[in-house]
Amino acid sequence: xxxxxxxxxxxxxxxxxxxxxxxxxxxxxxxxxxxxxxxxxxxxxxxxxxxxxxxxxxxxxxxxxxxxxxxxxxxxxxxxxxxxxxxxxxxxxxxxxxxxxxxxxxxxxxxxxxxxxxxxxxxxxxxxxxxxxxxxxxxxxxxxxxxxxxxxxxxxxxxxxxxxxxxxxxxxxxxxxxxxxxxxxxxxxxxxxxxxxxxxxxxxxxxxxxxxxxxxxxxxxxxxxxxxxxxxxxxxxxxxxxxxxxxxxxxxxxxxxxxxxxxxxxxxxxxxxxxxxxxxxxxxxxxxxxxxxxxxxxxxxxxxxxxxxxxxxxxxxxxxxxxxxxxxxxxxxxxxxxxxxxxxxxxxxxxxxxxxxxxxxxxxxxxxxxxxxxxxxxxxxxxxxxxxxxxxxxxxxxxxxxxxxxxxxxxxxxxxxxxxxxxxxxxxxx
Numbered sequence: 001x002x003x004x005x006x007x008x009x010x011x012x013x014x015x016x017x018x019x020x021x022x023x024x025x026x027x028x029x030x031x032x033x034x035x036x037x038x039x040x041x042x043x044x045x046x047x048x049x050x051x052x053x054x055x056x057x058x059x060x061x062x063x064x065x066x067x068x069x070x071x072x073x074x075x076x077x078x079x080x081x082x083x084x085x086x087x088x089x090x091x092x093x094x095x096x097x098x099x100x101x102x103x104x105x106x107x108x109x110x111x112x113x114x115x116x117x118x119x120x121x122x123x124x125x126x127x128x129x130x131x132x133x134x135x136x137x138x139x140x141x142x143x144x145x146x147x148x149x150x151x152x153x154x155x156x157x158x159x160x161x162x163x164x165x166x167x168x169x170x171x172x173x174x175x176x177x178x179x180x181x182x183x184x185x186x187x188x189x190x191x192x193x194x195x196x197x198x199x200x201x202x203x204x205x206x207x208x209x210x211x212x213x214x215x216x217x218x219x220x221x222x223x224x225x226x227x228x229x230x231x232x233x234x235x236x237x238x239x240x241x242x243x244x245x246x247x248x249x250x251x252x253x254x255x256x257x258x259x260x261x262x263x264x265x266x267x268x269x270x271x272x273x274x275x276x277x278x279x280x281x282x283x284x285x286x287x288x289x290x291x292x293x294x295x296x297x298x299x300x301x302x303x304x305x306x307x308x309x310x311x312x313x314x315x316x317x318x319x320x321x322x323x324x325x326x327x328x329x330x331x332x333x334x335x336x337x338x339x340x341x342x343x344x345x346x347x348x349x350x351x352x353x354x355x356x357x358x359x360x361x362x363x364x365x366x367x368x369x370x371x372x373x374x375x376x377x378x379x380x381x382x383x384x385x386x387x388x389x390x391x392x393x394x395x396x397x398x399x400x401x402x403x404x405x406x407x408x409x410x411x412x413x414x415x416x417x418x419x420x421x422x423x424x425x426x427x428x429x430x
Contacts, residue, residue, distance in 0.1 A: 090102070090106040119145075119148060119150045119151045122141055122144055122145050122151055123151070123154065125137075125141045126138060126141045126142065126145070126154070126158060129141060135162065138158070138162070139159070139162060141158075142154075142155045142156075142158040142159045142162070143155065143159075145158065146159075152182065153179060153182050153183055153186075156175045156176075156178050156179040156182065157175075157179055157186070159171075159175040160172050160175040160176040160179060160192070163175065164192075164196070169196050169199040169200045170200060172196050173193065173196045173197065173200055173202065173205070176189070176192060176193050176196060177193070177205075177209075180193060180209065180212075184212065184213060184216050184218055185216070185218060190209070190213045190218055190219060193209055194206060194209070194210075194227060194417050194418070195416070195417045197209070197417075198410060198411045198417040198418075199411070201234070203230075203231045203232075203234040203235050203238075204231070204235065206227060206228075206230070206231040206234075207228050207231040207232070207235075210224055210227045210228045210231065211224075211228070225257040225258065226257075226258060226418065227418065228257055229253075229254040229255075229257035229258040229261070229264070230254075230410045230418060232250045232251065232253045232254035232257070233250075233251060233254045233263070233264055233267065233410070234410060235250045236248075236250035236251035236254065236267060236271070237267065240267075240270075240271055240274065244271055244274050244275050245275075247271050248268070248271050248272070248275070251264060251267050251268045251271060252268070255268060260288065260291055260292040262292070262294065262296040262297040262300060262408070263296075263300075263408045265288050265292065265297060265300070266297070266300035266301075266304070268284070269281065269284060269285065269288070269300075269301070269304050270304060272284055273304060273307065273308050278308065281304075281308060281310075282310065282315070285301065285304070285305070285310075285319060286318060286319050286321075289301065289319050289320065289323075289329075289332075290322045290323060293320075293323050293326045293328040293329055293332075294328055294394075295328060295394035296394050296408075296422065298328050298331065298332050299394065301332070302332070302335060305336075311336050311339060311340070312340070313333075313336060313337065313340055313342060313345070316332060316333055316336045317333070319332065320332060320333060327353060330349050330350075330352070330353060331353070331361065331362075331365075333345070333349055334346050334349050334350050334353075334365055335365075337349065338365065338368050338369065338372065341372060343369060343372060343373035346365070346369050346373075347369055347373070350362065350365055350366065350369065354366070358386075360387045360388075363383050363384070363386045363387035364383070364384065364387050366383040367379075367380040367381070367383035367384045367387070368380075370383060394422065394423075395422075395423055396408050396412075396420040396421065396422055396423070397420065397421060397422075397423045398412040398413070398414045398416060398419045398420055399419050399420075399421050400412075400414070400416050400419050401414040401416070401419075404423075405420070408420055
């Protein structure tokens with residue numbers, strides 16, 4: 001409203017000035033060389049008004065035609081994009097229906113309308129070649145995708161998956177790592193990389209990727225500690241052949257992340273043994289058995305004790321001093337009592353473990369005792385036969401494939417990373 005009033009006032013003032021000038025004409029004259037020109041002020045003002053009017057009309061026509069032309073091209077471009085996207089949808093539907101003929105036809109038409117945006121064309125081509133199993137052309141499409149910021153993530157993912165399918169884990173990791181650097185939050189990407197790393201045994205990269213994933217909140221603290229401990233465990237195994245001191249540092253860090261895990265304890269004690277520090281070895285055996293008396297650790301500990309000739313019953317009693325009533329401590333003592341032919345100790349301790357359904361291990365202990373103490377082969381064989389239908393303790397099972405194995409490994413026998421869980425007191429058929 002204020003602007004309208006201001007414009008009206010200015011217009012009235014301008015018309016008033018023009019009216020006054022036109023109603024009071026005067027002569028305007030000037031000399032050019034020897035010639036003198038004289039004309040009325042009304043003619044001068046009329047000419048100026050005419051010039052301004054012509055300029056205004058030209059400017060108006062220019063902008064009107066410019067915007068009209070721009071709108072025309074914009075509408076034309078919009079229609080082209082609309083048609084291109086429609087053909088893209090038709091092509092994707094045809095791909096889903098495995099109608100390759102119509103997919104190719106729609107793809108060609110789409111390219112006529114979407115020349116400035118090749119990303120959709122590349123996406124469609126990748127789907128066509130994927131279903132058609134034309135892997136060489138598919139690789140070329142993925143290589144083209146990684147040249148553009150819009151599609152580079154799709155390209156790296158496609159190349160990673162292709163190399164995984166070909167079991168080329170080295171190149172799968174290269175492309176997977178680049179994809180992780182672009183977008184680490186892609187679903188299952190971290191899990192895929194850990195699987196690839198386990199296949200290539202690139203444990204330093206596992207520690208690095210795990211730290212990055214945890215810092216970006218892709219994994220929680222428990223998973224980060226679990227996987228990093230595995231990396232350190234595997235690094236310690238590699239170092240053990242050349243630098244026992246460094247290997248002990250690595251396995252100690254692994255134990256800090258996953259306390260008292262039997263496979264880590266086993267490697268730690270093996271390394272202590274390798275360092276020829278027998279007093280430290282004895283101390284650590286007693287310490288960790290007090291903290292962790294279980295079947296898996298016992299089976300590993302027996303080997304370490306035998307390898308280091310620490311199998312006298314006096315030392316075994318020192319080991320189990322703090323948990324004598326634990327069944328695993330009793331079995332440890334029974335094993336070495338049998339080995340030392342101390343049949344009295346072995347029979348006294350095993351009595352409380354037999355029960356109505358003894359485990360396979362207890363049955364085999366009894367077979368050894370009957371044969372060793374009384375030379376009674378008939379009773380010994382009876383216990384062996386009974387063991388064949390008894391419970392088998394402490395084995396590992398892959399939680400994905402349910403395949404069993406007797407030793408833990410970071411990559412299960414069925415090929416999955418960190419998939420092994422401990423099963424106890426389960427029946428296994430022979």
